[in-house]
Amino acid sequence: MKFNTKTIHAGQKPEETSGAVMPPVFFTSTYAQEAPNRHKGHEYARVTNPTRTALENLLAGLEEAPHACAFASGCAAMDALMKMLRPGDHVIATNDIYGGSYRLFTEVFEPYGISFSFVDMRSIENVRKAFSTQTKMLFVETPTNPLLNIVDIASIANEAKKRNAVTVVDNTFASPALQQPLLLGADAVVHSTTKYIGGHSDIIGGAVCTNHDAIYENLLFQTKTTGGIPGPMDCYLALRGVKTLGLRIQRSCENAFTLAEYLTNRPDVDVVYYPGLLSHPGHDIARSQMNDFGGMISFSLSQDDIQSVETFMSNTRIFTLAESLGGVESLISHPASMTHASIPKKIREEAGLKDSLIRLSVGIEDVDDLRDDLDNAFDSLL
Numbered sequence: 463m464k465f466n467t468k469t470i471h472a473g474q475k476p477e478e479t480s481g482a483v484m485p486p487v488f489f490t491s492t493y494a495q496e497a498p499n500r501h502k503g504h505e506y507a508r509v510t511n512p513t514r515t516a517l518e519n520l521l522a523g524l525e526e527a528p529h530a531c532a533f534a535s536g537c538a539a540m541d542a543l544m545k546m547l548r549p550g551d552h553v554i555a556t557n558d559i560y561g562g563s564y565r566l567f568t569e570v571f572e573p574y575g576i577s578f579s580f581v582d583m584r585s586i587e588n589v590r591k592a593f594s595t596q597t598k599m600l601f602v603e604t605p606t607n608p609l610l611n612i613v614d615i616a617s618i619a620n621e622a623k624k625r626n627a628v629t630v631v632d633n634t635f636a637s638p639a640l641q642q643p644l645l646l647g648a649d650a651v652v653h654s655t656t657k658y659i660g661g662h663s664d665i666i667g668g669a670v671c672t673n674h675d676a677i678y679e680n681l682l683f684q685t686k687t688t689g690g691i692p693g694p695m696d697c698y699l700a701l702r703g704v705k706t707l708g709l710r711i712q713r714s715c716e717n718a719f720t721l722a723e724y725l726t727n728r729p730d731v732d733v734v735y736y737p738g739l740l741s742h743p744g745h746d747i748a749r750s751q752m753n754d755f756g757g758m759i760s761f762s763l764s765q766d767d768i769q770s771v772e773t774f775m776s777n778t779r780i781f782t783l784a785e786s787l788g789g790v791e792s793l794i795s796h797p798a799s800m801t802h803a804s805i806p807k808k809i810r811e812e813a814g815l816k817d818s819l820i821r822l823s824v825g826i827e828d829v830d831d832l833r834d835d836l837d838n839a840f841d842s843l844l
């Protein structure tokens with residue numbers, strides 16, 4: 463099966479009793495047993511729910527994984543993954559990372575004795591230097607957030623294998639429609655299904671897909687034991703949303719490419735960060751490991767002051783000023799004060815994240831309207 467067929471059919475079959483084409487939303491906490499411990503495969507809904515299973519089967523199909531485990535949020539998914547580690551273990555993570563991941567690693571797991579090195583993974587030399595005998599995991603985000611740096615997944619995974627460390631890729635920005643890290647050698651993929659997979663900005667959800675039985679067993683144990691599971695309605699919405707992933711991503715990429723070129727040609731824009739541009743330093747790697755360049759663009763204004771940024775961002779009508787990304791609607795955000803505020807300013811600036819950076823999540827509207835909207839915002843700066 464090819465990708466667009468999988469987004470609709472992978473692991474799905476009509477419901478047995480009624481033939482319903484979409485899985486029912488199983489609102490239940492428990493399941494009747496015929497005799498003690500004789501049941502139809504379900505005992506208690508923290509452990510399994512058929513609506514959740516339907517979503518997991520589909521996500522596994524999209525990442526070419528034998529296993530997927532759904533969580534209440536992307537953060538809950540990462541939390542479960544990190545709990546595979548033990549005090550003393552060390553993780554090498556991408557430096558330009560989602561703010562919430564940084565907070566989880568440094569404020570929750572470091573106090574429990576797991577150490578993290580945040581390195582610019584565009585250079586494999588930096589990654590090699592960061593290894594210690596305690597390194598158990600490489601945590602990769604690519605394209606990175608919000609600078610859209612590209613990390614070469616295959617070479618990172620290769621390095622990790624030599625050292626017996628696992629490679630985890632946060633694939634939220636690309637989605638499996640654009641990038642399938644397990645096929646490039648990664649051991650697990652984590653998603654915030656809140657974003658492109660759900661695609662409609664109406665749920666919070668997460669998932670891990672893996673081709674390792676041991677990682678999967680561990681995740682099942684985590685969901686059963688700590689209970690960071692998504693409810694059945696959210697699973698249903700994610701399942702409904704993901705069916706149009708291929709179409710949505712295609713349109714987002716087309717729109718983003720058009721807007722990236724438009725921004726590049728504007729004198730009032732300083733730098734445009736979009737991997738689809740030939741001038742982007744990661745363009746060639748993006749071309750080789752991704753099917754297209756995604757719907758996210760960041761840029762900085764020539765007028766590098768916070769007042770101009772605020773004026774610009776308050777003057778878009780179609781681009782809604784909000785955190786998050788990956789929905790059908792276009793959003794505009796200010797990473798330094800919104801998604802990345804939990805990263806100290808000094809560390810943000812070392813990673814190249816200026817206070818004047820603006821991030822766009824380009825939706826599936828008509829691109830002419832999006833361009834007009836940005837035009838108006840630029841006019842407000844005059």
Ligand SMILES: *Cc1c(COP(=O)(O)O)cnc(C)c1O
Binds near residue numbers: 536538603607657667
């Ligand atoms: C949003 C996001 C997360 C966290 O996911 P939630 O569903 O909000 O918990 C993790 N990684 C990336 C890249 C994200 O954009």
